[in-house]
Amino acid sequence: MSVLVGKDTRLVVCGLTGREGRFHGLNNRNYGTNVVAGMTPGKGGQDVEGIPVYNTVHDAVEKEGANTAMVFVPPAGAADSILEALDAGIELVIAITEGIPVHDMLRVYTHLKRGNARLVGPNCPGILSPGKANVGIIPAHFFSEGNVGLVSRSGTLTYQIGNELAQRGFGNSSIVGIGGDPIAGSSFIDIIQLFEQDDETELIVMCGEIGGEEEERTAEYIAEHATKPVIGYIAGFTAPPGKTMGHAGAIISGSKGTAQAKAEALEAKGVRVGRTPTEVAEIAASMLGAKA
Amino acid sequence: MDLLEYQGKQLFKKHGVPVPEGRPAKTVEEAVAAAEALGYPVVIKAQVLIGGRGKAGGIKLAKARGEAEAHAKAILGMDIRGFTVHELYVEQASEIDEEYYAAILLDRTAKKPLAMLSRMGGMDVEEIAAKDPTAIVRLHVDPLIGFQGFHGRRLAYEAGIAADVVKPVVALLSRLYETFVEEDALLVEVNPLLVTKSREVVALDAKVTIDGNSLHRHPETAAMRNPAAEDPQEQMARERGLTYVKLDGNIGILGNGAGLVMSTLDVVAQAGGSPANFLDAGGGSKAEAIVDAVEVILSNPKVTAVLFNIFGGITRCDEVARGLVTAFGQIDVKVPFVVRLDGTNDEEGRKILADASLPNVHVEKTMLGAARKVVELAG
Structure with a gap:
C-alpha cells in the first residue's frame, strides 16, 4: 500500500506541453506512474511522446479516465486550473506551482473543503511512493522502498533528510510534500492520518518550518491520535522576524511562528525533534534500530 | 510587501475608505508647498515602515508655514528605530473625538479572512488585548460570500461603538474589505479609526501589506516599492x-x-x-x-x-x-x-x-x- 498515489493513479498533467510539465511528466511516466493525459488549452489533439493532450480536464477525465491531476500551470492561471480539475471530478490534485496569490488560494481552499476531493500543495514537490508511483518533481533515485513516512513543507530539505535516513539503511513508504505556501490544501495532520492507516509505514517524520501554527496544531493531534512514532524537524531557528524566508509561508509574524515555539510544542507532546537533519536520522535509527 | 502610510491611503481612497486630505513630500520645499495648499493646521508625518513614529518625534502638528518648515526639516533624515526618513506625508489635521481600531487580515490557521474591530484604538492591538481582551471583536469572513452588511453590523454592535456612527463604520469596514480583496492584501489595518468632533469617520493611519505573489496583477502597487528604503x-x-x-x-x-x-x-x-x-x-x-x-x-x-x-x-x-x-x-x-x-x-x-x-x-x-x-x- 502507499498513500495517495500508486498503481491506481491515472494522472493528467495540467501544463504538460510546458518545459517543466513535459520534463517532469515524462519523468513520472518513466518511473512507472500511469500518465494518461495532458491538458493545455488550445493544444487538444496533440500528444507529448504518446501522451494525448486535451483542451480541458473534463475531456481528460471523460476520454482517459483521469482520477489525479498534477498542476504545472504558471501562478496567474494555477488556481483556475485547480478549480477546473475539481469541477471535472478529479479526486486528488497535486499542485506544484509556486507563487499562486494567497487570495486565489483562499477561494480554492474554501471551495475544496465543501467537497470530498483532496489537494496537495501548492508550492510543493509532489508525492513519491518508492517502487510504486511518483507524481511531482522529487528525484526518485535517492529513495528506496521502506517503512518511514515523510511529510514536509520543503522540497530539497526533504531530499536532505531522506538521504540521511537512506545512509542509515532506511527507505520510505511515501514522501509527501505539502508545500511552503501559507494556504496549503493538505496539512501535516491530513497526511499523518494517512500514514496511520498505511500498513507499510512504521515511523513518521514530519519536517516543518517557521510560519503559521500548523506544527503546533499537529503536536496536539499527535498526542491525542497518533499510534505510530513521530519524529519532528523544524527549519528556521536563525530566521529573523518579519522576513519571508524563500517560501511565502515561511515568515515569523511578530512573535508568532518561531521554530523554537514549534519545536517546544512538539516536544511537550512527546515528539522527539532533531536539531539537524543528521540528528533526525540518528533518532530514527535509535527508534527503529533493529530494523535498519 | 509593506506599504508606507500614504501609499496605503492611496489604495483606501481608490476603494472609498474615507481618509483626510494629504500630499506626500520628499523635500522641505515640497512639504511646505503641500501644507500651504492644504491649509493649516496640518500634520507632518514621517513615512517609514515601522510603528512608534509619534513617540519617536516623527509626527508633528504645524499651525503655520514656519512650523511646517521647521518640522519638515527636523523629520526628514531622522532615524526612527533604524529606519531613515526619506519621505513625509503632509495631512490636514483632524479634531479627535474618539479613536477606534479596525483591521482585515489573513488568518492562516483558519484559512479565512479575519475582520477585527475595537472601540479602543490609538494603541497597539497587543496593548488593547492586554488591557481588555473583550474589547476586540473578531469575525471570520467566508471568502466565497464576501463581506456582507451583517458582518459589519455584528462587529459594530458587539464592539459597542457609538450608535450615531454605526452606519459609517459599517460602510468603512465594507470598503476596507474590498481593498483587502481587490488589492490582494494580507493585512489592512486602520489605527486609529477616527471619529472627528463633527462625528465623521475617517482612517487616520493605514498599515497595508500586499501579497508579493500578486504583484503581476497590480503594476501600480508594484511600482510603490521604494528602493531607497x-x-x-x-x-x-x-x-x-x-x-x-x-x-x-x-x-x-x-x-x-x-x-x-x-x-x-x-x-x-x-x-x-x-x-x-x-x-x-x-x-x-x-x-x-x-x-x-x-x-x-x-x-x-x-x-x-x-x-x-x-x-x-x-x-x-x-x-x-x-x-x-x-x-x-x-x-x-x-x-x-x-x-x-x-x-x-x-x-x-x-x-x-x-x-x-x-x-x-x-x-x-x-x-x-x-x-x-x-x-x-x-x-
Whole structure:
C-alpha cells in the first residue's frame, strides 16, 4: 500500500506541453506512474511522446479516465486550473506551482473543503511512493522502498533528510510534500492520518518550518491520535522576524511562528525533534534500530 | 510587501475608505508647498515602515508655514528605530473625538479572512488585548460570500461603538474589505479609526501589506516599492531574481530550496557560526544564477567566508560547479569558500571543482562537515 498515489493513479498533467510539465511528466511516466493525459488549452489533439493532450480536464477525465491531476500551470492561471480539475471530478490534485496569490488560494481552499476531493500543495514537490508511483518533481533515485513516512513543507530539505535516513539503511513508504505556501490544501495532520492507516509505514517524520501554527496544531493531534512514532524537524531557528524566508509561508509574524515555539510544542507532546537533519536520522535509527 | 502610510491611503481612497486630505513630500520645499495648499493646521508625518513614529518625534502638528518648515526639516533624515526618513506625508489635521481600531487580515490557521474591530484604538492591538481582551471583536469572513452588511453590523454592535456612527463604520469596514480583496492584501489595518468632533469617520493611519505573489496583477502597487528604503544587497538580489535575506553575521550562505537554506543557517549557527544571509538559488540553478548569487553575497563587506550547500534534485551539481568556476573567473574572490555538493551529478560537480583547482575552495561531503569547516575558516 502507499498513500495517495500508486498503481491506481491515472494522472493528467495540467501544463504538460510546458518545459517543466513535459520534463517532469515524462519523468513520472518513466518511473512507472500511469500518465494518461495532458491538458493545455488550445493544444487538444496533440500528444507529448504518446501522451494525448486535451483542451480541458473534463475531456481528460471523460476520454482517459483521469482520477489525479498534477498542476504545472504558471501562478496567474494555477488556481483556475485547480478549480477546473475539481469541477471535472478529479479526486486528488497535486499542485506544484509556486507563487499562486494567497487570495486565489483562499477561494480554492474554501471551495475544496465543501467537497470530498483532496489537494496537495501548492508550492510543493509532489508525492513519491518508492517502487510504486511518483507524481511531482522529487528525484526518485535517492529513495528506496521502506517503512518511514515523510511529510514536509520543503522540497530539497526533504531530499536532505531522506538521504540521511537512506545512509542509515532506511527507505520510505511515501514522501509527501505539502508545500511552503501559507494556504496549503493538505496539512501535516491530513497526511499523518494517512500514514496511520498505511500498513507499510512504521515511523513518521514530519519536517516543518517557521510560519503559521500548523506544527503546533499537529503536536496536539499527535498526542491525542497518533499510534505510530513521530519524529519532528523544524527549519528556521536563525530566521529573523518579519522576513519571508524563500517560501511565502515561511515568515515569523511578530512573535508568532518561531521554530523554537514549534519545536517546544512538539516536544511537550512527546515528539522527539532533531536539531539537524543528521540528528533526525540518528533518532530514527535509535527508534527503529533493529530494523535498519 | 509593506506599504508606507500614504501609499496605503492611496489604495483606501481608490476603494472609498474615507481618509483626510494629504500630499506626500520628499523635500522641505515640497512639504511646505503641500501644507500651504492644504491649509493649516496640518500634520507632518514621517513615512517609514515601522510603528512608534509619534513617540519617536516623527509626527508633528504645524499651525503655520514656519512650523511646517521647521518640522519638515527636523523629520526628514531622522532615524526612527533604524529606519531613515526619506519621505513625509503632509495631512490636514483632524479634531479627535474618539479613536477606534479596525483591521482585515489573513488568518492562516483558519484559512479565512479575519475582520477585527475595537472601540479602543490609538494603541497597539497587543496593548488593547492586554488591557481588555473583550474589547476586540473578531469575525471570520467566508471568502466565497464576501463581506456582507451583517458582518459589519455584528462587529459594530458587539464592539459597542457609538450608535450615531454605526452606519459609517459599517460602510468603512465594507470598503476596507474590498481593498483587502481587490488589492490582494494580507493585512489592512486602520489605527486609529477616527471619529472627528463633527462625528465623521475617517482612517487616520493605514498599515497595508500586499501579497508579493500578486504583484503581476497590480503594476501600480508594484511600482510603490521604494528602493531607497531597501537594503543594498536585498535590492541587488531582487533585481537579479534571487531570493535573499540579509542577516547580521559574517558567513555567506547559498543553497537550493528555501527549507534547505533555512536548515543550513541553523546548522551553521549550531556549529558556532553566524550567517550573513539567506540565499535560495532556487530549483534548477543554472551557472549564470550562481555567478549572480556570488556577486550579491560578496557585495556584503562583512562576509569572511562562504558556504555553498547544494542537494541536487532538479538542480544539477555540475551546473553549480561550472557557475562557481565562472564566478571565480570574473570576480576577485578574497574569502574562502566551502562547497558541499550532493545529489544529481554530484561526482561530476566535484570533479569540475577539482580540475579547476580554485584557490581557497574546500569541498566537503556532508552538510554538517561543511558547516564546521566554514565556521573554522570564517574566524
